[in-house]
Amino acid sequence: DADVTQTPRNRITKTGKRIMLECSQTKGHDRMYWYRQDPGLGLRLIYYSFDVKDINKGEISDGYSVSRQAQAKFSLSLESAIPNQTALYFCATSDTGRSGELFFGEGSRLTVL
Amino acid sequence: GNSVTQMEGPVTLSEEAFLTINCTYTATGYPSLFWYVQYPGEGLQLLLKATKADDKGSNKGFEATYRKETTSFHLEKGSVQVSDSAVYFCALSDQAGNQFYFGTGTSLTVIP
Numbered sequence: 001d002a003d004v005t006q007t008p009r010n011r012i013t014k015t016g017k018r019i020m021l022e023c024s025q026t027k028g029h030d031r032m033y034w035y036r037q038d039p040g041l042g043l044r045l046i047y048y049s050f051d052v053k054d055i056n057k058g059e060i061s062d063g064y065s066v067s068r069q070a071q072a073k074f075s076l077s078l079e080s081a082i083p084n085q086t087a088l089y090f091c092a093t094s095d096t097g098r099s100g101e102l103f104f105g106e107g108s109r110l111t112v113l
Numbered sequence: 114g115n116s117v118t119q120m121e122g123p124v125t126l127s128e129e130a131f132l133t134i135n136c137t138y139t140a141t142g143y144p145s146l147f148w149y150v151q152y153p154g155e156g157l158q159l160l161l162k163a164t165k166a167d168d169k170g171s172n173k174g175f176e177a178t179y180r181k182e183t184t185s186f187h188l189e190k191g192s193v194q195v196s197d198s199a200v201y202f203c204a205l206s207d208q209a210g211n212q213f214y215f216g217t218g219t220s221l222t223v224i225p
Contacts, residue, residue: 043202048212050211090156100210
């Protein structure tokens with residue numbers, strides 16, 4: 001089983017619908033992140049969390065919200081999806097320390113019609 | 114602020130050709146530098162890293178040297194294979210290791 005698991009892997013929805021992307025990890029890391037990938041723009045940080053009680057906005061948090069339900073679970077919600085939120089979304093985890101690397105899930109492809 | 118600029122793609126090479134993907138960064142303090150690789154349909158995975166100036170990261174025949182004087186971390190491989198076809202991302206983490214900043218990615222296609 002993957003260390004970082006994202007569900008769903010693919011989702012097609014309509015404008016205005018509420019969508020939740022879920023992420024769970026078995027690496028025991030405190031730090032979790034949500035990124036969005038768009039062609040030509042690389043990865044952009046949406047939200048990040050350093051522990052269950054710590055939630056921080058990233059570069060592009062507008063239109064998104066998150067919930068850290070447990071150390072191992074970090075969910076991303078789109079309250080009212082719009083077409084320009086069509087993208088590939090990645091969850092990642094990291095251990096503490098400046099040399100800690102990110103461990104990524106396989107991604108959730110979201111299409112908003 | 115912190116940022117990463119990497120070579121625009123896509124890059125197409127013949128098998129056994131030499132690869133260079135340029136990456137430069139802007140950062141305060143002493144960041145750590147990374148190259149991540151994304152194979153088709155997969156998430157990103159760490160390829161190599163360097164945590165201080167003059168360190169060389171290496172893995173699977175790829176190398177990159179942390180050059181503080183030129184603020185660069187260029188990725189090189191002497192002889193690419195078809196299986197190296199992927200998107201490569203240069204990244205840095207800030208001095209505290211709290212946030213990561215990614216370049217836009219460079220798509221590499223290696224043809225037989």
